[in-house]
Amino acid sequence: MDDLYRDHILDHYKNPRNYGDLEGATHHYHDTNPLCGDEITMFLLVGDDGCINDVHFTGRGCAISQASASLLTEKIKGKTLDEAKAVDKDAVLEDLGITISPARVKCALLSLKTLKGAAWGLTAWPGEEPKEAAKG
Amino acid sequence: MAVTARPTRSATKLDVARIRQDFPVLSQTVHGKPLVWLDSASTSQKPRQVLEAMRAVYEEYNANIHRGVYEFSERTTAAFEDARAAVARFINAPAAREVIFVRNATEGLNLVAYAWGRDNIRKGDRIVTTVLEHHSDFVPWQQLAMEVGAELVVVDIDEEGRLRLDQLRAELERGAKVLAITHTSNGLGVINPVKEIVGWAKKAGATVVVDAAQSAPHMRVDVQDIGCDFVAFSGHKMLGPVGSGVVWGRAALLERMRPFLYGGDMISRVSIERSEWNELPWKFEAGTSAYVDAIGLGAAVRYLEDVGIDAVHAHEADLVAHLLPRLIAEEAVTVFGPHDTRDRVGVVSFDVKGIHPHDMATLLDREGIAVRAGHHCNNPLMTRLGVAATTRASMYLYNTLEEMDALVAAIRKAKKVFGV
Secondary structure: OOOOOOHHHHHHHHOOOOEOOOOOOOEEEEEEEOOOOEEEEEEEEEOOOOEEEEEEEEEEOOHHHHHHHHHHHHHHOOOEHHHHHHOOHHHHHHHHOOOOOHHHHHHHHHHHHHHHHHHOOOOOOOOOOOOOOOOO | OOOOOOOOOOOOOOOHHHHHHOOHHHHOEEOOEEOEEOEOOOOOOOOHHHHHHHHHHHHHHOOOOOOOOOHHHHHHHHHHHHHHHHHHHHOOOOOHHHEEEEOOHHHHHHHHHHHHHHHHOOOOOEEEEEOOOOHHHOHHHHHHHHHHOOEEEEEOEOOOOOEOHHHHHHHHHOOOOEEEEEOEOOOOOEEOOHHHHHHHHHHOOOEEEEEOOOOOOOOOOOHHHHOOOEEEEEOOOOOOOOOOEEEEEOHHHHHHOOOOOOOOOOEEEEOOOOEEEOOOOHHHOOOOOOHHHHHHHHHHHHHHHHHOHHHHHHHHHHHHHHHHHHHHHOOOEEEEOOOOOOOEOOEEEEEEOOEOHHHHHHHHHHOOEEOEEEOOOOHHHHHHHOOOOEEEEEOOOOOOHHHHHHHHHHHHHHHHHHOO
């Protein structure tokens, strides 16, 4: 039916990798797309050597946002914090491997936003109010 | 500006095939499929008659209104005021001067909340509204309440999605300065019995503001029969152009109100020391009005009168009666709002377990079907329903039973993709 919902997207959506809270996380960041209700919290466990020893995420939302988060955790696990900071949106979109329409780009990039927030140790994204904790 | 009565045709069946020929955009294809427009609650498509009325202004006699003494300005002014008379007749306003052209319902409701609200709502006053309100009829009152220290009372819905009339009545009996209520819910499609409600509100001495953005396009809105004080609606949801909208108010209230916006056309006299205001309705139409859009709205109203607004309402009821049972019977589908066709317009909100509304809307789009996915500018209602978003199909006079079947078929296809 659709090249947007390829098998690997649906697989990561239904069986998200590295999903769940991460005990002892050194970094974490939560963000939402208020328009669609997508939400993601990214947790990092960074060692003294700056290496991301573990990464988890929690969240809910559309297939694009959740698959993107799952893919991103696979990408950065074992990388350094600096490498995580250097991941850009083109890399995330490339990993998704599908053409994202302008209306859905925000869904696809929410995971990257939470990764950057966590990696840079932000409490709020520049220019935004601090977000509340995950809503029930 | 006398309002002459116009005979309304009885609710005979709509000739939908003929109506569809009036809407050029409906013959478009999307992703190679015929367009199925199920987002009319967001904005409606426009018939040729409206486009033609606007084209004629720009190509044949365009001039600023109420300004020139030459032929073109007189013609444009006459067409603009004709549109006002048409709208007045459409909502059965006692006088056309009570009809104020604004950009949309949002601006109309803000006009009331600012120009009437700031002078009439004081600390401790009770503002009663409902959880069904669109943000445009919620936030202006919420902000007013915060500003002056008034109490904002938000009436709930029942498990079916209908307004808790018992609670509303009790809150009104406890006292209310203003009731801000939507005629029909943009999220659930339920019609509130506003006439009955206005009776309770009036007993409590409340001023009543009705958001008719989702009702005026789809059913009879008779301001005298309803008995409220203000009504606002948008032209673009009722076959008219974007940028056209109306707020109607009782002349006695409008005359006592201060202007909302200051500027040209709304004054009668300006000296260095002071200004005097123009008479109604122009006191509330500062600056050059979107007069071509207003003229387009006039044509839209005439179109709706010609097909018959009661027939439009009946047609939408037929569509909902066809769609609802099929959606309800569908595995994994939750339909929000009442599961019967009583007192509802052509709005059906639903969720499919395991498929986020945005994914659903994307998959439906691939089938040529345009629906709205999101919170519908209705956060308090979404919170009440316990969801972040829903998928909403909204119908109008140009939709067909076949399109309802196409929607159900496309939902089944989406379920297959997601393995639901």
